[in-house]
Amino acid sequence: MTTHPRISDCLHCAMRDRSIFAGLSLDDLRDLGMEVHDISVPATDMLYLEGDRARYAYTLREGAVKLVKTLANGRAQIVRLLHHGDLFGFEGLRETAYQHSAIALTRTDLCRLDLVALEALSRRLPSVHDAINQRWFNALQQAETRIVELGAKNADERLATFLSQWCSAYPAGDAVPFPLTRQELGEFLGLSTEHVSRLMAEFKRRGLLTERKNLLHIPDTRQLILHACASGACA
Amino acid sequence: MTTHPRISDCLHCAMRDRSIFAGLSLDDLRDLGMEVHDISVPATDMLYLEGDRARYAYTLREGAVKLVKTLANGRAQIVRLLHHGDLFGFEGLRETAYQHSAIALTRTDLCRLDLVALEALSRRLPSVHDAINQRWFNALQQAETRIVELGAKNADERLATFLSQWCSAYPAGDAVPFPLTRQELGEFLGLSTEHVSRLMAEFKRRGLLTERKNLLHIPDTRQLILHACASGACA
DNA sequence: TGCACCGATTAACAAATGTCAATGCCGACC
DNA sequence: GGTCGGCATTGACATTTGTTAATCGGTGCA
Numbered sequence: 001m002t003t004h005p006r007i008s009d010c011l012h013c014a015m016r017d018r019s020i021f022a023g024l025s026l027d028d029l030r031d032l033g034m035e036v037h038d039i040s041v042p043a044t045d046m047l048y049l050e051g052d053r054a055r056y057a058y059t060l061r062e063g064a065v066k067l068v069k070t071l072a073n074g075r076a077q078i079v080r081l082l083h084h085g086d087l088f089g090f091e092g093l094r095e096t097a098y099q100h101s102a103i104a105l106t107r108t109d110l111c112r113l114d115l116v117a118l119e120a121l122s123r124r125l126p127s128v129h130d131a132i133n134q135r136w137f138n139a140l141q142q143a144e145t146r147i148v149e150l151g152a153k154n155a156d157e158r159l160a161t162f163l164s165q166w167c168s169a170y171p172a173g174d175a176v177p178f179p180l181t182r183q184e185l186g187e188f189l190g191l192s193t194e195h196v197s198r199l200m201a202e203f204k205r206r207g208l209l210t211e212r213k214n215l216l217h218i219p220d221t222r223q224l225i226l227h228a229c230a231s232g233a234c235a
Numbered sequence: 236m237t238t239h240p241r242i243s244d245c246l247h248c249a250m251r252d253r254s255i256f257a258g259l260s261l262d263d264l265r266d267l268g269m270e271v272h273d274i275s276v277p278a279t280d281m282l283y284l285e286g287d288r289a290r291y292a293y294t295l296r297e298g299a300v301k302l303v304k305t306l307a308n309g310r311a312q313i314v315r316l317l318h319h320g321d322l323f324g325f326e327g328l329r330e331t332a333y334q335h336s337a338i339a340l341t342r343t344d345l346c347r348l349d350l351v352a353l354e355a356l357s358r359r360l361p362s363v364h365d366a367i368n369q370r371w372f373n374a375l376q377q378a379e380t381r382i383v384e385l386g387a388k389n390a391d392e393r394l395a396t397f398l399s400q401w402c403s404a405y406p407a408g409d410a411v412p413f414p415l416t417r418q419e420l421g422e423f424l425g426l427s428t429e430h431v432s433r434l435m436a437e438f439k440r441r442g443l444l445t446e447r448k449n450l451l452h453i454p455d456t457r458q459l460i461l462h463a464c465a466s467g468a469c470a
Numbered sequence: 471t472g473c474a475c476c477g478a479t480t481a482a483c484a485a486a487t488g489t490c491a492a493t494g495c496c497g498a499c500c
Numbered sequence: 501g502g503t504c505g506g507c508a509t510t511g512a513c514a515t516t517t518g519t520t521a522a523t524c525g526g527t528g529c530a
Contacts, residue, residue: 069383072470077387079379094372099379136371137329143378144314144334148304150385151425152312155487182508190386192488197509235307390517417478427518432479 019059019111020087020131034121037112043179047089047102047110054092056112060084063108064179067100068187078188080142081105083169087135093119105179150190153233158189159199160228163209164221178216203227254294254346255322255366269356272347278414282324282337282345289327291347295319298343299414302335303422313423315377316340318404322370328354340414385425388468393424394434395463398444399456413451438462 021029029036039058041047047058050069058065065082079100082088091099092115122129149158162185170176182200183193203209208224210217218224225234256264264271274293276282282293285304293300300317314335317323326334327350357364384393397420405411417435418428438444443459445452453459460469 069379071383071387071468073467075387075468077383079382091372091376094369099376133368133371134329136368136375137326140371140375140378141326141334143375143382144304146382147314147378147385148306148312150382151423152304152306152310181506188386193507194489194509195487197507201509232308233306233310428477429479429519430517432477433517436479 019085020128020135022127022131029121034117035114039110039112041104041108041110043104043106043108045104045108047104048098050098050101052098053096054089054098055115057090057092057115057118058088058102059111059113060086060088061109061111063110064105065108066103066105066184066188068103069100076187077190078184080139081188087132090115090118090132090135093122093132105184106177153229155189155191155195155199156228157231157233158191159185159196160203160224161234162189163216163218164225167216167218167221172221173219175215175217178211178214254320255363255370257362257366264356269352270349274345274347276339276343276345278339278341278343280339280343282339283333285333285336287333288331289324289333290350292325292327292350292353293323293337294346294348295321295323296344296346298345299340300343301338301340301419301423303338304335311422312425313419315374316423322367325350325353325367325370328357328367340419341412388464390424390426390430391434391463392466392468393426394420394431395438395459396469397424398451398453399460402451402453402456407456408454410450410452413446413449 021034047065048054048056060082062084065086065088066078067080067082067088068076068078070076080088088102089098118128122132149161153161166178167174167176180188182196185191185196186193189196200209200211203224204211206227208218208220208227210219228234256269282300283289283291295317297319300321300323301313302315302317302323303311303313305311315323323337324333353363357367384396388396401413402409402411415423417431420426420431421428424431435444435446438459439446441462443453443455443462445454463469
């Protein structure tokens with residue numbers, strides 16, 4: 001269920017500045033043998049499966065994607081959530097297999113990058129090499145922050161912190177697209193669906209947030225954090 | 236409480252093969268302006284504090300170190316545990332401040348590497364550059380595994396998995412040095428000290444492990460995993 | 471030897487979180 | 501408009517985990 005890939009017009013792509021190819025023209029890329037394909041997938045589409053042979057990395061142009069690891073008994077853990085500008089699947093540069101499953105949360109537009117070509121390009125262009133390493137570093141920082149969230153905070157705190165951060169990508173006070181189901185929230189935060197549901201209801205009852213359709217509105221994130229993190233854990 | 240640093244004899248260091256300088260002689264390093272100092276610290280010594288200006292990276296030659304993040308309310312989370320051969324503090328190559336506090340769990344021998352010099356060296360020597368990036372990648376992989384442990388497993392499973400992995404660095408069935416207190420186990424696994432204590436006692440009662448002084452003995456890690464992960468989470 | 475301290479253990483209880491089951495809600499599709 | 505299916509909500513209850521406090525046990529030191 002994937003639209004037929006077209007050669008991408010990277011030059012005019014809205015997110016070129018954030019891309020690992022910032023500074024390169026489409027001609028540059030073509031000359032270097034780096035073809036970039038536009039891909040577009042609907043919500044719930046799986047881009048790749050944990051353990052699959054890794055062939056492509058992706059740049060997320062529009063939409064949202066989850067990276068999931070699944071235990072032998074079926075429990076799932078969302079390891080990372082990806083947004084506009086994020087690069088993923090690039091563990092394929094070091095491992096032969098993908099380390100997570102990548103699943104679209106919304107209709108999603110991506111650039112698909114052949115890993116072999118990307119590897120070669122990165123060897124020739126220090127700027128690309130550095131950009132990729134920077135992504136690695138960022139992912140590590142983020143992962144370590146998640147470890148603290150999961151290991152040292154309780155459910156209210158985790159949820160409040162997460163929701164606040166989700167909204168932080170948008171102007172304060174705006175209603176924000178929020179495509180996650182309660183189950184996905186649970187799989188991200190290490191909580192049961194029902195518990196997430198109860199906490200959300202509680203937050204709403206207290207006027208800390210409202211929801212309609214897939215829009216989340218947090219009037220004042222400070223209030224939310226303050227309520228949930230009474231102990232000062234999220235200062 | 237740090238022994239006076241000496242210029243290190245990298246050439247004969249027992250762990251040169253695993254180091255980011257593998258393949259370089261001490262002369263090479265000196266010619267390149269990379270001085271490496273031997274450091275030795277006692278248990279509980281703090282090498283640096285989260286938020287400190289980052290000046291050095293360290294290679295762990297002998298002993299064990301914990302990397303800790305502390306919340307505003309005092310709760311602590313051990314983010315990573317370091318062993319023989321591990322490199323740490325190198326977030327200083329990308330950030331001006333250390334992202335964790337580094338504390339020795341045992342008497343520990345290290346090589347101290349000046350970050351400015353390391354940065355310069357890494358720019359000149361692809362092998363060093365690559366080695367550092369590989370470490371980054373490894374740290375990310377490990378961090379994502381921890382996310383799954385903390386988010387998708389219960390207390391028994393976390394503890395059993397951790398203990399098994401701790402022992403996996405040694406020949407199966409051997410008694411292994413185990414310098415962690417119950418509190419540290421808790422701070423690593425996201426559990427209270429008392430709960431860890433109870434679980435350890437339970438494991439002992441069932442003959443799954445024994446302890447004396449700072450030695451941990453797990454006769455059969457498979458048994459331990461099997462008991463704790465009845466649901467199949469750790470298969 | 472005896473004391474003081476620190477970590478580990480244990481018990482009793484409280485709180486947080488998960489599980490199971492029933493119901494409600496809403497949108498897709500006929 | 502009606503029905504079906506998926507997700508969300510809620511309640512009752514079970515289980516897990518945390519908390520508090522008391523005790524134990526060893527170790528270093530006076």
